[in-house]
Amino acid sequence: MTDTPHAAVAVIGAGLAGCEAALVLSRRGIPVALYEARPQCMTPAHTTALPAELVCSNSLKSDALPSAHGLLKAELRTLESPLLAAATETALPAGSALAVDRERFSLRVRELITASPLVSYILKEVEAPPPCHRYCVIAAGPLASEKLTSRLQQTFSTGALHFYDAIAPIVAADSIDHSIAFPASRWKKGEGDYLNCPFSEEEYRVFFDTLREADRVTARNFEEARFFESCLPIEVAAERGYKALAFGPLRPVGLIDPRTGRRPFAVCQLRRERASGESYNLVGFQTRLTIREQQRVFRLIPGFARAEFLRYGSIHRNTYLDSPALLRHDLSFRQRPDLFCAGQLCGNEGYTESIATGHLAASAVASRIAGHPWAAPPVETALGALLHHVTASKEHPFTPSNIHFGLFPPLDTVPVKRKPGKKEKQERMCERALMKIREWISSLPG
Numbered sequence: 001m002t003d004t005p006h007a008a009v010a011v012i013g014a015g016l017a018g019c020e021a022a023l024v025l026s027r028r029g030i031p032v033a034l035y036e037a038r039p040q041c042m043t044p045a046h047t048t049a050l051p052a053e054l055v056c057s058n059s060l061k062s063d064a065l066p067s068a069h070g071l072l073k074a075e076l077r078t079l080e081s082p083l084l085a086a087a088t089e090t091a092l093p094a095g096s097a098l099a100v101d102r103e104r105f106s107l108r109v110r111e112l113i114t115a116s117p118l119v120s121y122i123l124k125e126v127e128a129p130p131p132c133h134r135y136c137v138i139a140a141g142p143l144a145s146e147k148l149t150s151r152l153q154q155t156f157s158t159g160a161l162h163f164y165d166a167i168a169p170i171v172a173a174d175s176i177d178h179s180i181a182f183p184a185s186r187w188k189k190g191e192g193d194y195l196n197c198p199f200s201e202e203e204y205r206v207f208f209d210t211l212r213e214a215d216r217v218t219a220r221n222f223e224e225a226r227f228f229e230s231c232l233p234i235e236v237a238a239e240r241g242y243k244a245l246a247f248g249p250l251r252p253v254g255l256i257d258p259r260t261g262r263r264p265f266a267v268c269q270l271r272r273e274r275a276s277g278e279s280y281n282l283v284g285f286q287t288r289l290t291i292r293e294q295q296r297v298f299r300l301i302p303g304f305a306r307a308e309f310l311r312y313g314s315i316h317r318n319t320y321l322d323s324p325a326l327l328r329h330d331l332s333f334r335q336r337p338d339l340f341c342a343g344q345l346c347g348n349e350g351y352t353e354s355i356a357t358g359h360l361a362a363s364a365v366a367s368r369i370a371g372h373p374w375a376a377p378p379v380e381t382a383l384g385a386l387l388h389h390v391t392a393s394k395e396h397p398f399t400p401s402n403i404h405f406g407l408f409p410p411l412d413t414v415p416v417k418r419k420p421g422k423k424e425k426q427e428r429m430c431e432r433a434l435m436k437i438r439e440w441i442s443s444l445p446g
């Protein structure tokens with residue numbers, strides 16, 4: 001296939017985000033040049049020449065409500081997402097999850113792309129946004145080619161891109177035992193901004209021993225352990241000796257446990273994820289433990305016996321932008337409004353999330369071409385909450401996120417006799433989101 005300078009939009013990368021973006025644009029009547037580097041230039045994780053390859057698991061996670069993953073899918077279906085339709089058509093039996101036959105899924109996406117007269121599918125590595133197109137969506141993924149990433153660094157500064165993520169778990173506030181965890185800031189500075197889980201020496205010893213023995217995710221051969229001193233995995237920090245954590249991420253200095261009136265032996269500090277305090281991030285707990293081990297080991301933190309993890313920790317090779325600093329609410333670059341970013345590169349995490357930002361970027365480009373201002377989906381929706389994390393997160397340093405209820409604003413408080421349970425709250429959040437997404441869709445021009 002040849003280059004198509006007449007295409008209004010270039011999409012770089014025929015992964016999940018790029019294919020979704022190209023198909024959405026073509027359905028709006030906009031010609032697209034979709035560039036894909038494989039098979040000439042393979043990434044270390046892809047093994048085929050097919051578009052929309054799922055590089056690891058074949059599951060797009062839960063498809064059921066009330067779950068944040070199920071909600072994101074329900075919203076994408078309301079928007080008639082072409083990739084979610086392809087996933088549904090090629091689904092395998094997997095309980096409440098949406099798992100697909102990965103080859104049939106990719107073949108179906110390729111069929112959609114090649115059948116569209118408005119999509120030119122060009123197998124070529126793009127080293128810089130091609131100037132012959134009016135707009136460009138960069139969707140080159142977490143393993144974007146080196147030539148493209150160095151060009152992005154030259155354009156937007158070296159600090160603009162991260163190459164590894166170091167993610168700490170997030171827990172639901174109402175699953176923490178508040179009779180143990182106490183609000184306070186070190187040296188009483190601030191207004192008790194952190195929740196603190198105090199360890200006795202015995203609790204610390206049990207936690208330390210269990211952590212040292214816990215199973216870790218095996219790194220892939222392209223994920224050499226290049227850890228920065230300031231964000232060492234908690235289990236690697238523990239290898240430095242018995243007191244390494246008590247003098248490091250679990251240091252108790254400046255904190256007094258109100259139950260004992262004394263400084264604890266060690267403290268796990270929890271930082272609010274949002275002002276509303278519905279969810280907390282475990283400070284310094286970036287980790288490569290397996291999910292099962294995170295559940296087992298981290299529930300040994302005092303106050304965590306019934307902790308509900310909204311996001312698990314991880315560390316992997318992942319190229320992503322410092323998006324809140326670089327991108328506007330419509331996923332275009334502040335410095336280059338003709339350039340948009342989508343997929344894992346823009347700071348979402350996960351297959352369905354990449355489809356979601358691909359869809360949103362296409363919607364924003366289409367509005368730009370039509371000369372209409374683009375309004376982001378409301379933050380009460382899964383799409384809006386994810387987009388808000390990507391473009392407006394206050395987290396420092398910024399880390400990518402999958403969709404979870406901690407990204408949503410809390411429900412309005414209505415005076416009720418009975419406090420709603422977790423499931424009921426999540427059902428209400430889903431109902432609110434689905435109502436808001438329909439309102440958003442009907443407000444879109446054309």
Ligand SMILES: Cc1cc2nc3c(=O)[nH]c(=O)nc-3n(C[C@H](O)[C@H](O)[C@H](O)COP(=O)(O)OP(=O)(O)OC[C@H]3O[C@@H](n4cnc5c(N)ncnc54)[C@H](O)[C@@H]3O)c2cc1C
Nearest residue numbers: 013015016017037056057126140141145343344350351354
């Ligand atoms: C090893 C690994 C395992 C993962 N496992 C999972 C998982 O199990 N579940 C999950 O939900 N998420 C997983 N993710 C995270 C993420 O959801 C996937 O990477 C997802 O495919 C991201 O979608 P994307 O469209 O942003 O990027 P991709 O799907 O990777 O698509 C990007 C495309 O751009 C192409 N490209 C790169 N550079 C250029 C260039 N210069 N010019 C042209 N084309 C280019 C690539 O070849 C690729 O086809 C994983 C990530 C990695 C790295």
